[in-house]
Amino acid sequence: MSEGGPEAAAPRGFWRRRVVDPLVDLLAQGLTPDRLALSLAVGFVLGLFPIVGVTTLLCLAAGFAFRMNHLALQLANHLAYPLQVPLVLAFVRLGERLVGAPRVSFDPRALVRHFERDTTGFLREFGRSGLHGILAWSLVAPVLLLAVFFALRPLLRRLDAALRRAGRLPALPAALALSVLAAAAS
Numbered sequence: 001m002s003e004g005g006p007e008a009a010a011p012r013g014f015w016r017r018r019v020v021d022p023l024v025d026l027l028a029q030g031l032t033p034d035r036l037a038l039s040l041a042v043g044f045v046l047g048l049f050p051i052v053g054v055t056t057l058l059c060l061a062a063g064f065a066f067r068m069n070h071l072a073l074q075l076a077n078h079l080a081y082p083l084q085v086p087l088v089l090a091f092v093r094l095g096e097r098l099v100g101a102p103r104v105s106f107d108p109r110a111l112v113r114h115f116e117r118d119t120t121g122f123l124r125e126f127g128r129s130g131l132h133g134i135l136a137w138s139l140v141a142p143v144l145l146l147a148v149f150f151a152l153r154p155l156l157r158r159l160d161a162a163l164r165r166a167g168r169l170p171a172l173p174a175a176l177a178l179s180v181l182a183a184a185a186s
Contacts, residue, residue: 022075023159028169031069033156039063039072041149045141046073047080050091050133055084088133091140095132098139104129 012021026036046058059073089106096103104126115122163169 019075019079022071023156024163024168026069026072027156027160027163031072033160034153036069036072037149037152037156039069040076040152041145042066042068043073043076044080044148045145047077048084048087048137048141048144050084050088050137051130052084052088055080091133091136092129094136094140095134096129098135099132101128101132 023036027033031039042062043059046062047055049055049058055077056074059077060070062068063070063073092106093103095101111122111126114125160169
């Protein structure tokens, strides 16, 4: 049969394939909407950590330490990446303000040349800037974590309920369904 026939499935877009479908799969595997929202929120916030290249390890550590879903953590981590790089400078600037440190120049070409010429000197000079960024991130992260969690939780609860009504997820046992409904009402 040809690929263009009426039986051919419509192509799924990027967001559907890479975000929505994995979330549906996680719910189908029994992950609760609340645990999924928490894993996504933690992954997103860790994905904004101001040291580029360590967020995957941070998500892995959080997953093991707090028994979170690794796929959800990494999915949110990767979705946060386009925001991470611009926020590095914002976190560094905020950290500099908090400790009263002088502003450090952030010309990307000059930074690369400095790193290539004198790696040890680069780390000594910009290590402090990294600490300023981590300080600012550590103050912003808890607030952002709560905001993302409370934004995602009702959306994922509605998605879960819609998938159950459509028969794409197994029905909840009666006692669990009542507790979920009570939690959703609060």
